Amino acid sequence: MNTLRTKVTALLVGAVLVVALLATGLSLLLLTPPHFEEADAALATQWGLLADLAAGAGQDGALVNPAATAGLRAAPPGGTAEPGPTEGINAALARAGRTERVTIRRVEGVPWPIISGQLADGRWLLMPLTAPPAPQNGYWALAGWVLVMALGTTLVMVVAVRRLTEPLALLERTTATIGPDGRxxxxxxxxPTEVRAAAEAINRLSSRLKQAMESRIRLVAAAGHDLRTPMTRMRLRAEFIEDEAERTTWINDLIELDRIADSAIRLVREEVNDTARSRVRLDELVGEVVAELKGIDMKVELDHAEPVEVMARPLSLCRAIRNLAINAATHGRSARVSVKAVEGEAVLTIADEGPGIPEALMERVFEPFFRVDPARGKPVPGAGLGLAIAHEIITASEGRLVLTNRPGGGLVQQVHLPLARP
Known part of the structure; x- marks a missing residue:
């Protein structure tokens, strides 16, 4: 969850909780603590008055109710003594000059503490403590307050941050939906206003990019098409050159120009090709390409081909495989081809025996018109668009093309395509 939305939410929630805890702690420090001594003095005064009244009443009002929690009894009450409050009231009685000593007890079944003390005539005076009992679930109340504070703050912050960062999330989702064709x-x-503004900006950007791409595609296509006419005229004129060597040189150059124009037009067509994909038996398609290239005396061998199906445009995928195999057979002296299924992918491997590609140039091999002839051996005819076209086709099929040098020499071209679902 290493996202901007998560980080901002965690930061704000943490900041609010820290501020709330600091404010609570400061409030507890600044609040005046209760005056226990004054309360003890008041209770001691009440006790003294009741004791004097009981002594003045004599034995006639003696045993009121042996089970009562207030009044006179012949025996002390049971229960558990409270040492702290007992010492406080006894200290107040001593300050008032009285000799009686009392005990504060918690009696089972009674919601308030009982103050009990023995009078001079032996009777016990019981008086309820006029103070609210301490809460029984104080820690749970504190834990509940902290939990409600944390959950409430988190909920509010999540909603607020989600609202504020929605344009960024929209941009992220939109970027993830961009297909291989860039559309x-x-x-x-x-x-909301922010989301509408972000959507409008993304739509404007998409429209302008689309216009720029279409303009570039039209320019390349028009240039490649328009070159055909002057090249045809030049080839006709070259046929009338009397010097045979000069005529051959001119014709070869014109053939190379025609090949470059044709490759450029094919590359543009692949970029704008929106033909629907269908199920293709990759092993059969590879077998057809290998047989075709062997028929024109190219050193291409099919080692192994497992039956696998992929989703692709058959003609385009055939062109991509043909380009890769021709590259291996011409630049790498020979090509060995295999097809297998590996972890939900169809893997086409084309290995050659050439010198490979320098690692420094490996990142540029898919650039249009890029040639690696100095590193791959003697120059051969070509427009430098074979890998670019194959990469464009494979990427449009949701696959990937990976080139690696073999430790023992040679280049390995691997095509990874997702298997077609049953």
Whole structure:
């Protein structure tokens, strides 16, 4: 949960709880504690008055009710003594100059403490303590207060932070939905003001990017198409060159230009291709490509092919596999191909015996018109678009193309495609 929303929520909740705890602690420090001595003095005075009245009444009013919790009794009450309050009241009686000593007890079944003391004639005077009893669940009340405070603060902060960071979350969700073709569906411009503003900005950005991409695609396609006419005229003129070597050089250069224009148009077509994908038997498709290339005397061998199905555009995927196999057969001297299923993916492996690619150039191999001929051996004809086209096709099929150098020499091209669901 390492997200901005989580971090901001945790920061705000922690800050509010710390402030609340500090304020509570400061309040407890500043509140005046209760004056226990004054309360003890008042209780001692009440006790003295009752004791004097009981002594003046004599034995006639002696044994009121042996089970009573207030009045006169012949024996002391039971229960548990409270040492602290007892000492306080006895100290107050001593300060008042009285010789009686009392005991405060907790009697089972009685909601208040009982003050009991023996009079001079041997009788016991019982008086209820006129003070509210201490709460029985004080710690639970404190724990409940802390819990309610924490939960309430967290809930409020989660709602507030979610509302404030919704534009960022919208941007994150939108970015995650961008497909391999870079296209983005328009977002509904509704909701709070901030969300509407973010949706409008994303839609404007998507529209401008789409216009820029379409403009670039049209430019490349138009340039590749328009080059065909002057190249055709130049090839006709080259046919009339009397010097055979010069004529061959011109024709080869024109063939190379035609190949570059054709590859550029194919790359543009793959970028704008929106044909629906279908189920494709990858092992059968690879077998057809290998047979086709072997028919034109290319060193391509199929080692192993497990029956696997993927979702792709058949013609485009065939073109991508053909480009990779041709690269291995031409630049790497030979190609060995295998197809297998590994952990929910179809893996196509094309290994060659060439010099490989320098690690420093590995990140640039998918760039259009990028050539690695100096590192791969003698120059061969090509536009430098084969890997770019294959990468575009495989990425559009929700797959990935990985190139690695073999320790013993050679390059390994691996195509990973998700298996088609049953």
């Amino acid at each position: 983005l569906d328009p977002l509904p411009e509704e909701g």
